[in-house]
Amino acid sequence: MRIALLTDIHANREAFEACLDDVARKGADRIVILGDLVGYGADPGWVIAKARELAGQGAILIRGNHDEAAAHPRGGMNDDATAAIAWTRDALAPEDRAFLGALPMEAEEEDRLYVHADASAPDRWVYVRDAEDARRSLEGCTARLVFCGHVHAPAIYGLTATAKLVPFKPVTGVAVPLLRPRRWQVVCGAVGQPRDGDPAAAWHLFDVATSEVTLHRVPYDVLAASEKVRQAGLPESLATRLLRGR
Numbered sequence: 001m002r003i004a005l006l007t008d009i010h011a012n013r014e015a016f017e018a019c020l021d022d023v024a025r026k027g028a029d030r031i032v033i034l035g036d037l038v039g040y041g042a043d044p045g046w047v048i049a050k051a052r053e054l055a056g057q058g059a060i061l062i063r064g065n066h067d068e069a070a071a072h073p074r075g076g077m078n079d080d081a082t083a084a085i086a087w088t089r090d091a092l093a094p095e096d097r098a099f100l101g102a103l104p105m106e107a108e109e110e111d112r113l114y115v116h117a118d119a120s121a122p123d124r125w126v127y128v129r130d131a132e133d134a135r136r137s138l139e140g141c142t143a144r145l146v147f148c149g150h151v152h153a154p155a156i157y158g159l160t161a162t163a164k165l166v167p168f169k170p171v172t173g174v175a176v177p178l179l180r181p182r183r184w185q186v187v188c189g190a191v192g193q194p195r196d197g198d199p200a201a202a203w204h205l206f207d208v209a210t211s212e213v214t215l216h217r218v219p220y221d222v223l224a225a226s227e228k229v230r231q232a233g234l235p236e237s238l239a240t241r242l243l244r245g246r
Contacts, residue, residue: 003030005186064149070097110145118133152193154170159179176214176215186204188204
């Protein structure tokens with residue numbers, strides 16, 4: 001089985017469509033979305049409708065912090081994120097907000113755990129930004145492989161049998177073997193709002209048979225997505241950061 005891992009869509013229709021087209025071209029058998037369907041972007045309704053369709057076809061969907069905030073108002077976000085969530089709540093139908101709020105916090109199959117943020121406490125939305133964060137996440141669960149998003153920049157961390165934590169920087173198109181006896185934390189790059197300096201959308205393909213994960217980058221019409229954010233009256237910084245990938 002080949003599993004497509006997508007995360008942090010953030011209501012970016014153009015990026016989501018481009019990634020799904022690439023997923024189809026590369027022949028993935030299963031889609032897993034690791035949270036944050038909404039927030040920041042201008043097409044939350046369309047993205048949710050597409051996610052519902054994918055779920056009906058067997059995709060796994062996980063709740064992200066922006067999904068949670070759209071369903072249930074909460075504090076703790078910066079001003080731009082708060083403004084975007086307020087706009088998103090107004091743009092969504094009640095059934096869409098209910099759908100987001102009902103998404104699971106995590107899902108596990110075989111030796112894999114899917115979660116939006118740190119696996120040790122999924123509902124606290126803690127970022128996995130470095131090796132020590134990855135150690136905390138891995139030590140807080142029993143899965144051999146943990147796949148998360150939330151950071152908007154791809155990274156891989158391997159925990160050896162002697163408890164040494166080894167970071168890896170994934171290279172686009174290069175498969176990384178996630179072999180035993182190590183346990184692995186894979187932080188997937190963002191579809192709808194990359195923050196690693198590359199504006200191209202990101203998704204990952206995991207091959208169960210070989211236990212290899214590969215980062216893919218997909219150019220999309222970032223100008224159109226940025227202009228939609230601007231026309232929706234969302235904060236200007238949310239439009240310009242799409243162009244920078246920051």
